[in-house]
Amino acid sequence: MIPNNSISPILFDSSGTRFRQNWIRWAFGFFFLSVCLGLVMRSFHVVEIPYFEYRNILHTHSHLALLGWGYLMLIGGMVFGLVKEKDRVKDYKFLFLGTVIALLGMLFSFPFQGYGAVSISFSTLHVLLSYGFAYKLLRVIKSAKKTPATRLLRLSIWFMVISTFGLWALGPISSSLGRMHELYFMAIQWFLHFHLNGWFVLGVLGLILLHFEEKGFKIHWQAYQEWVLAISVALTFMLAVTWAAPQPIFFQINGLAVIIQLVAYFWILKSVFRLDQTDQLLGFARLLLLLALASLVAKAILQGLLVFPSIAVISYSIRMYVIGFLHLVLLGAMTMGVCALVIAKGWINAHSGTKLGWILLISAFVLTQLLLFVQGTLIWLKMGFLPEYNLWLFLASCLFPLSIAFLLAGLRSNEFSNQSISNPKVQLQERIKRETMKKTLIMSMGILGILLTSCGGGSGESTSTTESTPKNEVQADPKGIGEVTSVDLGTGIDASLAETGKAIVDMKCTACHQLNDKRLVGPGFQGVTNRRKPEWVMNMITNVDIMLDQDPIAQQLLEECLTRMPNQNISVQDARGILEFLRKNDEEKAGERDAATK
Incomplete structure (x- = not known):
């Protein structure tokens, strides 16, 4: 000790x-x-x-x-x-x-x-x-004293505790049912849902209200409204349930929950904006707080769209939307909101040393969010990718470490309020720290x-990101499970068909798969036609849910990747184009194709 x-x-x-x-x-x-x-x-x-x-x-x-x-x-x-x-x-x-x-x-x-x-x-x-x-x-x-702020903070802390129940459940589920079981993924979603929507969002709102209550403002927010908000957070977990069990009743419960949540958010935000309390903040504190509140409004609107089942499915099928939503809460609502408060309270001074850092942080957040949501919408509309999308997203993301570096430099130079220390001994201790x-x-x-x-x-052996050969592969049907039972590959590569497949891969697959042998979210495509029969590849594309539930090879890959492949509703004809492009990719990168058919 x-x-x-x-x-x-x-x-x-x-x-x-x-x-x-x-x-x-x-x-x-x-x-x-x-x-x-x-x-x-x-x-x-x-x-x-x-x-x-x-x-x-x-x-x-x-x-x-x-x-x-x-x-x-x-x-x-x-x-x-x-x-x-x-x-x-x-x-x-x-x-x-x-x-x-x-x-x-x-x-x-x-x-x-x-x-x-x-x-x-x-x-x-x-x-x-x-x-x-x-x-x-x-x-x-x-x-x-019981106030709207303390009630919200209490509620957020309880949601933080509740979110950890999902973590404790991972061990028993993994040992008894395996990591590919739906309950395993739902346990992860339990933690993320209550951590983000309960702990982070309500915690930030509680701190905002607490700050203005300390300034003498009266916040009119009744106790029953707290219960309505808590119920909405709990019921919106149904979105994760629909991913595992897409039954109409779960979509209906989720739709009702997001409507209730819109009403609860309206009550809170109305209390803040009604008194025009943001005018009490100046400079970057006010800008950051407005951006945090705007992120909460955007989050509420996006969740409001989930009353439509087709949009609810898209929300967790398109990876850009998933990442964008997570960042909207963590970087938008939480980061901007808490940073606004620490500046307003004088815990950090937004002087020249940190001003550029705040500007770069805001720019990085706005630019990356625009790129993620615009690209996700283009995929939804089947319009492909923005030119050099990945490069632009990488360049915009470079602003994040640059901005934090400027802020850290300001913090290290002791740009805090009330930090003047005259005692030489204390100065030495601070320098050592x-x-x-x-x-x-x-x-x-x-x-x-x-x-x-x-x-x-x-x-490279222990970290190879290509598909490993599952131990139980010999027990699986090499053609997979689905309507595709025979594929005529022809004598060569059909260039036109491969080009059609490439367009679909660019639009729906490259967010999770690379064309080389390195794993991104899912395994790399290189060599797949040498490991898997063409029927298996096409069934995995067109019948993904059944394959993940029943095919031993697909289940093993799911256990390795820990991310369930979404059903992209790809037709057999389009899947044939993807297969042709994968054959061409293997010929170019692996120097061999169709070895699994020999």
Whole structure:
């Protein structure tokens, strides 16, 4: 155990300001690492990266973004916003230190092993520490005056706890039913749904209302409206249920839920805009808050469209929409909202050192969201891809680490309010603290460099992203399951048919598959006609749901990729064009095609 007297001088001063500064610095540090990893993921569409496991980087990115940046900033806003007694703030120091250790453990384990013993241990530690935060904060809220803000914050904390039930369910489901079972994916969706729509959204709204209540504004929001909002969050989980069981009743419940949620959001946002309270904020604080509220409005409108079952299916079938929606909540509502509040409260000064950082952050968010939603809509309308879409998305994403670098530079230069410290001893301790964090971040960035050169031991065998040969493949029908029982390949490549297939692949497949042998979301296409019979390939395209449920090969691939291939409603004729393009791709890249038919 670390003695109190060795921690307190570094983390705390008499006012608790230093603890808050350190908290914010660590949160922005994890934000920087997460956007760097996100940039690496998007580079897969632009350049070929050897010895690199996309799935492991995806897990690292998502954990640092959700549990590092989002969680730390939101829980920190509640600690420093709700706990008024400065000496009581120190009660959270070990929870904070434990959380940082858990996040660093995930950073140094997920890139190399994905979900393994070490990474799962650190993730479990984070969950347990979050219960400690929840217990302490709920006690503070219980003793505080009951206001719309405190009721919302209490509700958001409970949704954070509820979201973790999905994580605890993963182990039993995986061991008893397997990772390809629908319940396994629904457990993941349980965590994401209640974490984003409950914990993040309601937590940010609660902090916004708390800030204005402290300024003397009266927020008129009745207790029953809190229950309506809670019910809407719970019932909108039906969207995830429709993905696994597309029954009309589940679509109807989800449609009712999003209508209820629109009403609940209207009540909250009306309370904010009615008094024109955003005029109390100036400069970047006001701009960021308006952008956060606009993101919430956009989220509510998008969810409102899900009353139509056809659009509900599209919302989780088109990957650009899924990513865009996640970023709308995490980067739009949560990030912009919390950053607006920390500027408004004087916890961060938006001076010259950070002004460019805020401008670049806003630009990166707006540009990437436009690209994602426009491209997703083009796919929906079957109009193909924007010219150089992946390159433009990569370039726009480059603004994220650049913006956070400017903000971190401002934080390291101590551009905080009320930070003037005249005691030389305290100045020395603060300088030691900054150097310690600097070294930790440099070591963390070193992980990214190591990943580009040595991830997987350099041989490429352990991180190969092509389809592995399942152990139970011999038990499967090599032609798969579906109406395609025989395919006439002809003597060569039909160039016209291959061109038709290429257009469909560009429109519907390249978001998850690459044309080389590297896995992106799904396995790379290179060599597929040498491993799989043409009938199996076409049945996988046209009869994907049955194949994933009954075909052993498809189930094994699902277990490896952990992402269920959506039903794109592709006809047999179009699937034949895709097969022809895959044959041509294998001939060009693998030097051989149709080996599975020999």
